[in-house]
Amino acid sequence: RFKGRVALLFQPAEEDGAGGREMVNEGVMDRFAVDQVYGIHNAPNVPFGHFLTTPGALMASVDTAYVYLTGKGGHGATPHDCVDPIVALVGMISAIQTIIPRNIYALDEAVLSVTMVNSGTASNIIPEEAMFAATIRCFKPEVRALLKKRFHEIVEGHAAAYGVQARIDYDWGYPATINHADQAAFAVEVAAEIVGDTAVNGNSVREMGSEDFSYMLEARKGAYLFMGTGPGAGLHHAAYDFNDEAAPIGASFFARLVERAQPLA
């Protein structure tokens, strides 16, 4: 019961492979003359059938940095003959903690977590190499660029200070998931038709997780929503089990969205 065209985008590599980016880059929006895009993500432990979304930023951008340091290894008894990569790594990670509180405006949300450190094989050997990794998340492109700039300055400055070689692999990942305000408001209206006003929060808090539907929202106007599937193991948990009863609600939302956006009359 609608007049017009609908494209159903079944996206591969949703979780980690940037399938959304690949589909956009390969022309899916032009090929099917897509005008607006909408998506739903299931949300365990949000009340069953409830919808959450917001105008503007819903999820964060995510970049990943891998830093590889090369010093000069040797005997643990003679550090003066070595260039110790662990002391350089410690200096870098310590200074990296200052980026969020000292360089980012307090109202601009961001997270930078160093999540891996690795160096050395024996208690009495000063290793030649050390590595660490970090995940870097925020909402605004200018904050994202500043985080990258300061990360490089701190690593490179400390590398010079300690005399180690540093290689930074800075993977520029998913952008922030930014809902378009009019489309988010429209999706909220539609959701309220399906599950009732009290089960829809159109001004939900954003979160620091990330999502490659972002690429579609960069290419076209649209909105992304979370839909509660009730109690159960969280996403990415080994015991996660999708609540099949939620599927008809999501399908009804999409069907009603199409009917409202492209009415017969």
Added chain:
Amino acid sequence: RFKGRVALLFQPAEEDGAGGREMVNEGVMDRFAVDQVYGIHNAPNVPFGHFLTTPGALMASVDTAYVYLTGKGGHGATPHDCVDPIVALVGMISAIQTIIPRNIYALDEAVLSVTMVNSGTASNIIPEEAMFAATIRCFKPEVRALLKKRFHEIVEGHAAAYGVQARIDYDWGYPATINHADQAAFAVEVAAEIVGDTAVNGNSVREMGSEDFSYMLEARKGAYLFMGTGPGAGLHHAAYDFNDEAAPIGASFFARLVERAQPLA
């Protein structure tokens, strides 16, 4: 050509198993009525046949610390829900660098090298646990005790500060190798008889390596010497090859030592 008794101690587990300690603990000195002990260690890249030793400290004590931290892991996007063990580790290792320059008297030689760091398995997960290891070397028992005390204070203080649990395995290892002055002077005289005055340095520099002959020198008076074996791959190097031509010189040294210490007449 001597009057008296000689015990030849063939020691197992010389390199890493503290065989010297085991032999002393099992009573080898009493069993064979050992009065004094002497030992030689080969020294690649010291001129062939040269002897090096010193009264007092020749090699360092070596202790090894393993520190295991437990925080609270979680998603890299939500550090506020976690207790980050990597930031605690970084704080500890950074502060540990202050022990030698701030707590140890400048004339008391010591080395403390953090040689391993390990934490984390993925770029987007704040790990639950982190570990690091260090080698700790010096010459004086009171310095050794102070290094241990400050190491514990720094790790425990930072653990409290960051809210992580810390377990310290502090392996109390080989003591310093301390030559007895009279015995070292005697060994130098004997060595000079074998290879000539110019090939013996009785006031050699001590070094930060370590040696479990230390336990024998704690149990009895004696001296330890290095004997040059000429050019070649260093000790512990995969290409190391003992220079067999050095063996008669070492044997002559020991034979002459016995003759001089317990003459026929």
